[in-house]
Amino acid sequence: MTHHLVSRRSLLVASGSGLAGALASRLFSPSVALAASPPRAKACIVLWLNGGPSHIDTFDPKPGQPTGGPFKAIKTRARTYELSEHLPGVAEVADKISLLRMTSKEGNHQRARYLVHTGYAPNPTVVHPSLGGWVSHELGDKSAELPQFVSVGGPAPGAGFLGVQHGPFTIQKAGAPPANLTLARNVDDKRLDGRLGALAAMEGDFERRTGDPQVIGRRRVYEQSVRLMRSPRTKLFDLSDEPERTVKLYGDSDFGRGCLLARRLVEGGTRLVEVVLDGWDTHKDGFERGKRLSAALDGGFSGLVRDLADRKLLDSTLVVCMGEFGRTPKINGDEGRDHYPQVWTAALAGGGVRGGVAHGKSDAAGAKIVESPTSVPDLCATVFTALGVAPDKGLSTPSGRPIAVTDGGSPVRAVLA
Amino acid sequence: MKAIHLHAALLAGALLAGCAKPSPTPASPPSASAAASAAPAAPAAPALTAAELDQALRDEWQRLGVTKVAPADDATFLRRVWLDLGGTIPPADVVTAFLADRDPQKRAKAVEGLLTSKQHADHLTDTWDRLLLGRQIRRNVVDRDAFRAWLRERFARNEPWNKLVYDLLVAEGRNTDKPESEMGEPTPAAEKASGLAVNGAVNYVLRFENPADLTGTTSRVFLGVQIQCAQCHDHKTEKWKQTQFESLAACFMQTKAVPLEKQAAGKKGTRTFEVRDVAEASARAGGKMQKGMKYPEYAKAAPAALDGTDLSRAEDRRKALAAWMTSKDNPWFADAIVNRTWGALLGHGFVDPVDDIRPGNPPVAEAVMKRLSRDFVEHGYDLRRLIALITSTEAYQLSSAPPSGPTPSETRGFARFRPRPLGPEALVDAMVAATGIDGMLERGGADVQTIKTQVRNQFSFLFDVDEESSNDDEFDGTIPQVLLQINGRLSNQGASVQQGGALAALLALPGDDAAKVRALYLRVLSREPRADEVERWVAFVNAPRTWVSTAPPPAAADAKGKAKGKGGAPPDPLARLEKRDKGAKKPAKAGDPKRQAWEDMLWTLLNSSEFLFNH
Structure with missing residues (x-):
C-alpha cells in the first residue's frame, strides 16, 4: 500500500523540517490532546436526507414566526427541544436523540455533499475519504464477509485516496438481493476457483508492471466480492424473514426498509451503512412534499x-441523521424554501452519544445560529470520537501529503456520553 | 528509439498541416470578432511541433526533479490510442499488422487513421453527448438521437471547435423530427410557431429545467469556469459575484422553449418543442421550465459576459454571448478545450479537475498548456490537429511503469502514463470486441444495436456515474461492478463457446494450443503473450478437469416481487443467449472439458486489470 498509518509522533519525527514538517505541525499543533476515548460505537448508520431538508420544517421548528411555515411544533420526550408535528415517532424517542445546531458555508448541492460527507471542502488536489471510507479503513475487518461500507439508495461519496477497496457497496433499494451474486450458468465453485487462481497470476504480473495503487485496490475488491458471494450472510439482504411486527416499526417506505436493512447489516458485521432519503430539495411545494418526506423519515x-x-x-451503534444544508427561512413564491447552509440540524443517537440534548440555538426565525454553533469538522470530530477514532489522527496520502481524519474539528462534549 | 520518435513527430506535423483546413465562417456572423476568430491563421504562425512540447515538458521534469519512466512499447501504444480515440480496443489483425510494420512513422499514421475514422466521430459523440446532456435526461423533452446526429455530423467533418460551440449555443429550431401524423394535439403556441426546421442542437437548451443550470453548465464545460457556486452567494475564494452569475444567465433569457404539441398522458416518445429567441427577455426562458417556475432575477439582470463585457445592447443576447465565448480573445475558451483534451488523453489535466480553471487551482506545466492553446487558436480550432499533437508527445507515449526516482508523486509533470479504469461505454465496447458476443446475438436474429445500448445502460447504472463530475476516477471498480464482471452475462456468455463468438471461431482454427493462446492474447489484450505466459496457459488448458454443468442463475425479474414499488433491476438483455442454447433447460450432456478450460482463460483475460485499465 502506498498510504500507511502514521502516528502523530512518527510523522513529526520523520518529517523534521521542510514542507511536510510545516504541514504536519500545522495539522497537529492545536495542542489539545484529542486522545481516542474508549469506543462506545462499533458501527455507524447515517440517514442521509438528500437535497437539504428544511430545518424549520423538521428539527428546528419556529411556530408563530412569519416564516415559520404551516407546520405546528410538538413536545418531545427530550423536553429540551420540540420537533415538527410530522415527526411524532421521532418525538417519542427524542430522549435518545441529541441535536446539533449546525452552520456551514457550502450552498451548492455537490460541494455541500462533499463537505458534509468528508468533513473537508472540495479541493482539486486530493479526493478526501467520506465517513464511510474512513470507518472502513479504521474500523473495518479486512476479512469480513459483508462489505464494511454499504450505501442503500446511493450514490454515496467514496473512499477517495484510501482506495476503492474502502468504497461503498451500493444497493439501489432495500429488499431485493444485490445483483450478480449468483454464479453464471455452468460455473461452479471449483471452476470459479480455477479462474481466480489464473487471475491472481495475471494480476501479480500487472501489479509489478505498473506498481499502481488503483490496480492493487481493484484486486482487494475482487477478494471482497468473492467473499460476499460465498457468504451465508447474503440472506441478510432479503427482508422477508423479518417478523411483521419489526417491519411495521419502520413504516411502509423504501427508506424505512432501508433502515431495517441497515440494522440487519450492522448485526452481520458491516461498519457503516448510509441510507438515503432523497427529495428534500424542496424549492417548490415544500410543505406538501415535506409532509410526505417527514412521514418516511419519521418511520x-x-x-x-x-x-x-x-x-x-x-x-x-451510532445513528447520524443529516442532509447537506438547511433551507431559507424565507418562503419563496412557489411555497418552497431555497438552499441555506447558515443554519441546519444534525441529529445523533446511540453509541457514545447522550440523548435528549439540543446543543446550540438558532434565532427566532431560524436564520442564524446565535448560541454554540457546530461546524462540520466539529460534527465529524464528535462522530469519530464516539467511534473511538482520534479526530486528529493523521494519514499520508499516496503523494505523501499528511491528512487528518477531521479538518481541525473538536468534539462536542455536550452530546457525548 | 529517439530518432523514431522525432521522425514520428515531424510526420505528425506534416499531417497536421493537412488537417487544418480553412475554417468555414459561421453561417451568419454575429459580430466581427467571431468571424475573425474563425478565419484561418494567415500568415501561418510557426507551427508547434511535438519536439517543442517535449522540450517544455522535460524542462518541467527537471524543475520538479522527477525522472520519466521508459517509453510504451508498440502494442501498448496502439491499444492506448484505440481506446482514447476510438473508444474500444483494436482488432487482432490491426495489432499484428502494426507490430510487423517497420515504418518509423507508424504511430503517427495509426493516429491519423483513427482521427479520420467513423469510430473516432462516434467516440467524440459519446463523450460530448454525455458531457452536455448527462447520462440521464428527460426523454419526453429531449431527443437524444437528434442531438447525437448533430454532433456526429460535425465531428465527422472535423468542424472547427469555435464554430461547433457557436452553433450549439445559438441553436434555434425544432428538437425532434417527428412526422405530422405522429404529432399530438397542437398547443395554442404552435399556431404562432416560426416553422423553424429541425435542429438537433436545441436539445442542449431543452435539457435544462432552469436558466441557472444552463448557465452553470455552459460556463463549466466550454470555459472551464465554475461560476455556478455564485448562483447563491458571492464566491468565497475566487472573484465571482452573484451579480455576475445573474448577468451571464441573463444572456439566455430571450431563449424560449415553445411546446408545439400538448402533453399527452401515457404517450411515449419526445414531445415537439421549438427553441427560439424572442425580442424581450422573459422570466420563463433559458431552458424547458418546470410548471410554474419563473426566473425574474435573471430576466431583469443586465446581460454581460464573464469578463464584464456589456452585452445589453445586443439584439440577440445569446448570439452576442456565443460570439464572446468563442472569440479568439476569450481568455478561457481555448484553454478549456486544450486542457480537457489533454486530461482525457493523459488521465490528468494541466488544470485538474479539467473544468475548474481559476487562479486558486494553477496548472501544472503551464507553458505546455499555453503553447498548445496558442497553436489551437492559430490553426483554426482544429481538434484533430490538437489530438495528433498531444498523442505524438513523449509524455503520451510513456509507459505506465512504476515511477522511479525520489519523488513519490505518480502524476506530477506527466513523467509517467497514469493507468485508468475503462469507463462503462469503453468497457462494454471492448468486451463486445473481445468476445464477439455481437456475432452470437446476430446469429440468434437479435437487434444487436438495441441490445448493445441496453447493456451500456446496465453498466452505466452500476458505475453510478456522477454526471456533474468531470473526474474519470469515479469509474472505480466497486463491488457491484466487480460482481457484474465476475458473474454477469457479458463476461460469461461472452467467454462461452457459441456460434458467432470469438472463442468458437478461434478454436476452429488450425494450430496448436500455443497458437490459440497467442490469438486470444492478440484479440483480448491486444498484444503478443510472453513465452512464460504461453507456457502457463497451455498448461492451464491441458490440466485434467471434468465438465461442469449447472442451471443458469435466476432471472433478475424473479427478485421483483420482493421489493415493493417500482425499481429493481430490468431484465438482462443478454439472458437470451442462455435460452438459445438448448442445454439451458435440462442438464447438458457433458462436452469436452477442455472447451471449458478455454472459456475460463477468456473469462480470466476479461477480468484482468490489464484488460480493465487503459494503461
Whole structure:
C-alpha cells in the first residue's frame, strides 16, 4: 500500500523540517490532546436526507414566526427541544436523540455533499475519504464477509485516496438481493476457483508492471466480492424473514426498509451503512412534499432507534441523521424554501452519544445560529470520537501529503456520553 | 528509439498541416470578432511541433526533479490510442499488422487513421453527448438521437471547435423530427410557431429545467469556469459575484422553449418543442421550465459576459454571448478545450479537475498548456490537429511503469502514463470486441444495436456515474461492478463457446494450443503473450478437469416481487443467449472439458486489470 498509518509522533519525527514538517505541525499543533476515548460505537448508520431538508420544517421548528411555515411544533420526550408535528415517532424517542445546531458555508448541492460527507471542502488536489471510507479503513475487518461500507439508495461519496477497496457497496433499494451474486450458468465453485487462481497470476504480473495503487485496490475488491458471494450472510439482504411486527416499526417506505436493512447489516458485521432519503430539495411545494418526506423519515428514524434499543444494539451503534444544508427561512413564491447552509440540524443517537440534548440555538426565525454553533469538522470530530477514532489522527496520502481524519474539528462534549 | 520518435513527430506535423483546413465562417456572423476568430491563421504562425512540447515538458521534469519512466512499447501504444480515440480496443489483425510494420512513422499514421475514422466521430459523440446532456435526461423533452446526429455530423467533418460551440449555443429550431401524423394535439403556441426546421442542437437548451443550470453548465464545460457556486452567494475564494452569475444567465433569457404539441398522458416518445429567441427577455426562458417556475432575477439582470463585457445592447443576447465565448480573445475558451483534451488523453489535466480553471487551482506545466492553446487558436480550432499533437508527445507515449526516482508523486509533470479504469461505454465496447458476443446475438436474429445500448445502460447504472463530475476516477471498480464482471452475462456468455463468438471461431482454427493462446492474447489484450505466459496457459488448458454443468442463475425479474414499488433491476438483455442454447433447460450432456478450460482463460483475460485499465 502506498498510504500507511502514521502516528502523530512518527510523522513529526520523520518529517523534521521542510514542507511536510510545516504541514504536519500545522495539522497537529492545536495542542489539545484529542486522545481516542474508549469506543462506545462499533458501527455507524447515517440517514442521509438528500437535497437539504428544511430545518424549520423538521428539527428546528419556529411556530408563530412569519416564516415559520404551516407546520405546528410538538413536545418531545427530550423536553429540551420540540420537533415538527410530522415527526411524532421521532418525538417519542427524542430522549435518545441529541441535536446539533449546525452552520456551514457550502450552498451548492455537490460541494455541500462533499463537505458534509468528508468533513473537508472540495479541493482539486486530493479526493478526501467520506465517513464511510474512513470507518472502513479504521474500523473495518479486512476479512469480513459483508462489505464494511454499504450505501442503500446511493450514490454515496467514496473512499477517495484510501482506495476503492474502502468504497461503498451500493444497493439501489432495500429488499431485493444485490445483483450478480449468483454464479453464471455452468460455473461452479471449483471452476470459479480455477479462474481466480489464473487471475491472481495475471494480476501479480500487472501489479509489478505498473506498481499502481488503483490496480492493487481493484484486486482487494475482487477478494471482497468473492467473499460476499460465498457468504451465508447474503440472506441478510432479503427482508422477508423479518417478523411483521419489526417491519411495521419502520413504516411502509423504501427508506424505512432501508433502515431495517441497515440494522440487519450492522448485526452481520458491516461498519457503516448510509441510507438515503432523497427529495428534500424542496424549492417548490415544500410543505406538501415535506409532509410526505417527514412521514418516511419519521418511520425509518424512530423505528431504527427503537429496534436498536430493543435489541440492546443502540449502545454500540451510532445513528447520524443529516442532509447537506438547511433551507431559507424565507418562503419563496412557489411555497418552497431555497438552499441555506447558515443554519441546519444534525441529529445523533446511540453509541457514545447522550440523548435528549439540543446543543446550540438558532434565532427566532431560524436564520442564524446565535448560541454554540457546530461546524462540520466539529460534527465529524464528535462522530469519530464516539467511534473511538482520534479526530486528529493523521494519514499520508499516496503523494505523501499528511491528512487528518477531521479538518481541525473538536468534539462536542455536550452530546457525548 | 529517439530518432523514431522525432521522425514520428515531424510526420505528425506534416499531417497536421493537412488537417487544418480553412475554417468555414459561421453561417451568419454575429459580430466581427467571431468571424475573425474563425478565419484561418494567415500568415501561418510557426507551427508547434511535438519536439517543442517535449522540450517544455522535460524542462518541467527537471524543475520538479522527477525522472520519466521508459517509453510504451508498440502494442501498448496502439491499444492506448484505440481506446482514447476510438473508444474500444483494436482488432487482432490491426495489432499484428502494426507490430510487423517497420515504418518509423507508424504511430503517427495509426493516429491519423483513427482521427479520420467513423469510430473516432462516434467516440467524440459519446463523450460530448454525455458531457452536455448527462447520462440521464428527460426523454419526453429531449431527443437524444437528434442531438447525437448533430454532433456526429460535425465531428465527422472535423468542424472547427469555435464554430461547433457557436452553433450549439445559438441553436434555434425544432428538437425532434417527428412526422405530422405522429404529432399530438397542437398547443395554442404552435399556431404562432416560426416553422423553424429541425435542429438537433436545441436539445442542449431543452435539457435544462432552469436558466441557472444552463448557465452553470455552459460556463463549466466550454470555459472551464465554475461560476455556478455564485448562483447563491458571492464566491468565497475566487472573484465571482452573484451579480455576475445573474448577468451571464441573463444572456439566455430571450431563449424560449415553445411546446408545439400538448402533453399527452401515457404517450411515449419526445414531445415537439421549438427553441427560439424572442425580442424581450422573459422570466420563463433559458431552458424547458418546470410548471410554474419563473426566473425574474435573471430576466431583469443586465446581460454581460464573464469578463464584464456589456452585452445589453445586443439584439440577440445569446448570439452576442456565443460570439464572446468563442472569440479568439476569450481568455478561457481555448484553454478549456486544450486542457480537457489533454486530461482525457493523459488521465490528468494541466488544470485538474479539467473544468475548474481559476487562479486558486494553477496548472501544472503551464507553458505546455499555453503553447498548445496558442497553436489551437492559430490553426483554426482544429481538434484533430490538437489530438495528433498531444498523442505524438513523449509524455503520451510513456509507459505506465512504476515511477522511479525520489519523488513519490505518480502524476506530477506527466513523467509517467497514469493507468485508468475503462469507463462503462469503453468497457462494454471492448468486451463486445473481445468476445464477439455481437456475432452470437446476430446469429440468434437479435437487434444487436438495441441490445448493445441496453447493456451500456446496465453498466452505466452500476458505475453510478456522477454526471456533474468531470473526474474519470469515479469509474472505480466497486463491488457491484466487480460482481457484474465476475458473474454477469457479458463476461460469461461472452467467454462461452457459441456460434458467432470469438472463442468458437478461434478454436476452429488450425494450430496448436500455443497458437490459440497467442490469438486470444492478440484479440483480448491486444498484444503478443510472453513465452512464460504461453507456457502457463497451455498448461492451464491441458490440466485434467471434468465438465461442469449447472442451471443458469435466476432471472433478475424473479427478485421483483420482493421489493415493493417500482425499481429493481430490468431484465438482462443478454439472458437470451442462455435460452438459445438448448442445454439451458435440462442438464447438458457433458462436452469436452477442455472447451471449458478455454472459456475460463477468456473469462480470466476479461477480468484482468490489464484488460480493465487503459494503461
